[in-house]
Amino acid sequence: MRASLAGLLAFVFCLGWLGAHPPKGGTSIDNAMDTQLPLKTFRGMQAEAKGCIECHAKKNPGIVADWKMSQHAHAGVSCIDCHAVTKDSPMLTMDGHEGSKVPISVLVSTNTCAKCHEKEVTEFRHSGHVRGAVQIWAKANMRDLMLMVEGRNHPDLKHAPAATGCQQCHGSIIQLNKNHRPTPETWPTYGIGTAFPDGSVGNCASCHSAHKFDISEARKPAACASCHLGPDHPDIEIYNNSMHGHIFNAEGAKWNFNAAPGTWKVPDFRAPTCATCHMSGNAKSAVTHNVSRRLKWNLFMPISKLRTGGYETASDDYKYENKITIGNPLAGNPKGPEAARAEMKAGCIDCHNAQHIDNFFIMADKNIMLYNEYYQEAIKMRDELAKKHLLGKDMWSDDFQNTMYHMWHHEGRRMRQGGIMAAPDYSHWHGVFEVQQDIRKLRKIYAKRLKTNQIED
Amino acid sequence: MRASLAGLLAFVFCLGWLGAHPPKGGTSIDNAMDTQLPLKTFRGMQAEAKGCIECHAKKNPGIVADWKMSQHAHAGVSCIDCHAVTKDSPMLTMDGHEGSKVPISVLVSTNTCAKCHEKEVTEFRHSGHVRGAVQIWAKANMRDLMLMVEGRNHPDLKHAPAATGCQQCHGSIIQLNKNHRPTPETWPTYGIGTAFPDGSVGNCASCHSAHKFDISEARKPAACASCHLGPDHPDIEIYNNSMHGHIFNAEGAKWNFNAAPGTWKVPDFRAPTCATCHMSGNAKSAVTHNVSRRLKWNLFMPISKLRTGGYETASDDYKYENKITIGNPLAGNPKGPEAARAEMKAGCIDCHNAQHIDNFFIMADKNIMLYNEYYQEAIKMRDELAKKHLLGKDMWSDDFQNTMYHMWHHEGRRMRQGGIMAAPDYSHWHGVFEVQQDIRKLRKIYAKRLKTNQIED
């Protein structure tokens, strides 16, 4: 890897702020009182950083103000520790800047974060989150969807839907122009699956926003809410509809979100947030950044399937094989779906008895299986229509295919996700209530096409 | 009632924590100084409770942490006071547990709450809230909706829509299996109209979530929001759209929601929440848990009607007659709809002059009556189509009936509720704007069916 020198340098920096630097002048605790030196360990920043900070405090005061409040600043981690790259790095933006000779990049990838947060980045790499960007471009039909279907294949404007839409949550595959600057078509993005020029995938700043990178932010529903919303996965709406969200919304402003990593537990909070169930430690599962690990089902696919796939592979495919793949949609717990469920349930027990938990999941699982029944009927009709050449070429102009898409991608996800996260309005009114109307519409179109042997216009 | 012994026991417990217990050793205020005993009244918990607390603090720390912060704990009301039942109680889960010999139930019904909060439970019993669960099962067509229409009559999965949907807000009629455990099809639920095996109806924990049972929680919009949302009664969205919600969302985090019962008044808050208008005391109406009491209109029915029905009856029908009924949808103020309105207006005067209040309700009422005009036209068309056998058998596959349902149940409720709660976006864009398109669609279908004398396919 071309990034290895930067990695080595960074490791040395890390040692610095971890206290490995000897205190100047060899002061020891023993003689501290005598010499009247303050009792402190050396925690200084890179000298180079002062220039960055002084100048950017004027140019971009928000960036410096954010950093000042961060744990990074308290630990002496500053601009240069994250933005410095080697001269030959694929991330390089400028070889020196305003008097400094340090080569830097405006981009910071998870490779950099992993220098100090290796465990978190590794877990994250095992989660479905890293599939976000690459899977879009791995699917030819998705690319068409954006450039041709939505972008009208317009020579100049066709990238606008992806750039203002998909990529802002999913992430992009960042491209640099010949001046080493990221292109407007691929950056800026806060997308969680962003693939960087150095081969690393993922974006810690999606949830821990720059330049504060706060642990408390990521523990709040708002951190997830800017992507997990809307017709196809209204997860923040689902949370607000649940008793968990009800309690958080009533009193969460007073809870303690600042506990140190791995120590955040009841009674810091009275009800779980997204992070509590999907990431926080419990009796059966350590704290993890692999948000797929406690999921029994894949609920975003047209047919709900058990997550039997182990770890996500999309990041490794990109980083080590230089391949853009759809990854492993059945990624979950390496021990299988029942282990995933057991790890999830181990969080519920803090506030609910076993009967409550078991009963709840029995019915939520049945609700998922009921959705499958609907969709399987639709598949059967669709396949028969296909065989008889009674499906339109453009699925978005074809009432059958369009309705079937919505029954899965919108209504069907709401039904399943609403049920499994205890949100009755989404399980019912936005979910099965609409799914049952969709299936009726599909049956009508199906019957008419079979009867007339043509596609209605 | 088989619960009478438990009731008697509980009454004794209550006397205990209310201070009726004589202090051990007969200490009086007179000699408190002499004996240097601390000045205190006896507020001890049931000895039995210590075992519960110690063990469950490990098993379910959230439950115990919640309780520790509750008024209950401060008053010495503990686990056993609410979960103890008689051996022959229909609520019984276990006859003794982990060394304790007290028979207990995992379920706690309003019968138990009423031992100390009788006034609140009685008012609640008079409100439409208690109709929630039983009315669903009283309507054969509603049962069909869930089991057949949505549950596909599937032998194993048919209960999933009701269990993950309707029942979570409306409540269920809890069934116990032969091991005295509540069935997955009927529990858990936080539904406000839950009917318990002991015959009592209602769920205090819907708004005062267990195990803290906080008065301040129920005064915040979030307490109502987890059920009063969505396409058919977007009440939290309506609140957020109103100037009341605007003010609450801007500064409510700093208001005082902890005032003692009956003392919560301006300037504890600057704008009303749901609880202020529908429950808090004002010049014409004492604080009440009968949320139907200040409502002039029934706005959820297809045709808006004045609430002339007095008190709700569904709870008494279930508790005393063992009947599952649709209750009294016109339940409101026992003195009639104008008295209801006057009691509501008496809250507005705190911040608005009489002209403002009168003008507002004049137009909101007209908006309700305007909706009726739309729906009456639809009824006329429907009845004529029915007479000519031009209505489909399955209403969800029939465009006329399906559209008419939505014009009432979704768009029409939004138009009416949006207007009466000062939410212009819901009165207009989500309301009348869609209703006027619905009526046009109905007219088109109606005309076509009359012309062709057949139902379009």
Next chain:
Amino acid sequence: MRASLAGLLAFVFCLGWLGAHPPKGGTSIDNAMDTQLPLKTFRGMQAEAKGCIECHAKKNPGIVADWKMSQHAHAGVSCIDCHAVTKDSPMLTMDGHEGSKVPISVLVSTNTCAKCHEKEVTEFRHSGHVRGAVQIWAKANMRDLMLMVEGRNHPDLKHAPAATGCQQCHGSIIQLNKNHRPTPETWPTYGIGTAFPDGSVGNCASCHSAHKFDISEARKPAACASCHLGPDHPDIEIYNNSMHGHIFNAEGAKWNFNAAPGTWKVPDFRAPTCATCHMSGNAKSAVTHNVSRRLKWNLFMPISKLRTGGYETASDDYKYENKITIGNPLAGNPKGPEAARAEMKAGCIDCHNAQHIDNFFIMADKNIMLYNEYYQEAIKMRDELAKKHLLGKDMWSDDFQNTMYHMWHHEGRRMRQGGIMAAPDYSHWHGVFEVQQDIRKLRKIYAKRLKTNQIED
């Protein structure tokens, strides 16, 4: 102007609370210590106000409590300073009231606010906000929409949709009855473009709610959210979907919203709110109440156009010409659209580098132009259908026109506003994803009508 006497009086009042009154007894700083008088300037209220306050503290405690917390109260500005009018004022409600002989109005217009806040009112008058009410009534088809189309031309009920809907955000043209009281059809409203009987237009209380009139309220998204929401301009939803909203929702409760006018800057906040970008001062633009000033595009019109129109004119037309006009929909920055954009970008630089900002706006602009491509195709089809008499007379019953309306007014605004405010779910799923389906539907109807030479029924 008949209001000139009141204006003069008010000006004198202002001098008073600004400190122009000489301290009683001629105390100077020099001899303050000698005479031991407290160092204070005179800040008294109008004597008349005491009567108002004492009585209304009982009748309407919320009004008085609000005022007590206001900057107005601290500065000695009280009821009478805003509600007093001349006897012959068109705003007059009562010529004296409960023992006071001061003529008063229940209405307070921006004329009154401008007595002390002239700069803010002038800027506001230059913004599109003032077009809110008058433009509705200037468009014959809009009037029809409300009275005929939605109000069913019902003799008694036809004003309900406008009164409970449009006017609550847009504002009304307030009409008084013969008793000088505002009519229910036109008041109450918190609408921002309200036109008052004294000829002034606008409503400061839309964002700074009465009677606290707080600067911190208007800086929070909630102030904008009660109008900027819903299917046609989901701006609060867009904000919540953006990284800006994500950060505000996670930690905004702890930010400083109380900085003095013109001093509110990073690090008072970590992410911008609506007010930050559209109103707060930055390197290229002073703080302004002209929210149109930094807008490059008009994004609410069917075809997005550059804002080349300079200042808004609707308020002046009404005030000085007594004309109800549609105003100047291309109102923006007097120096043109590129100056508008530059003034907007000057705010971004606080937290983002120039490449980030430029890239972002390049793609957001392309997204807007892409929408235009869609709509232009629709116009072409519509015009051809019109020429061939293949458009229905009632646009709401005509599938082509109805779909085209939604493609513009709902989906198309979401696509454009979602993109320009960094909200991927609105740019994509609520935006272009639906727009691309709309255009397909339009093409189908168009083709069928051309083929059959008739309008489908």
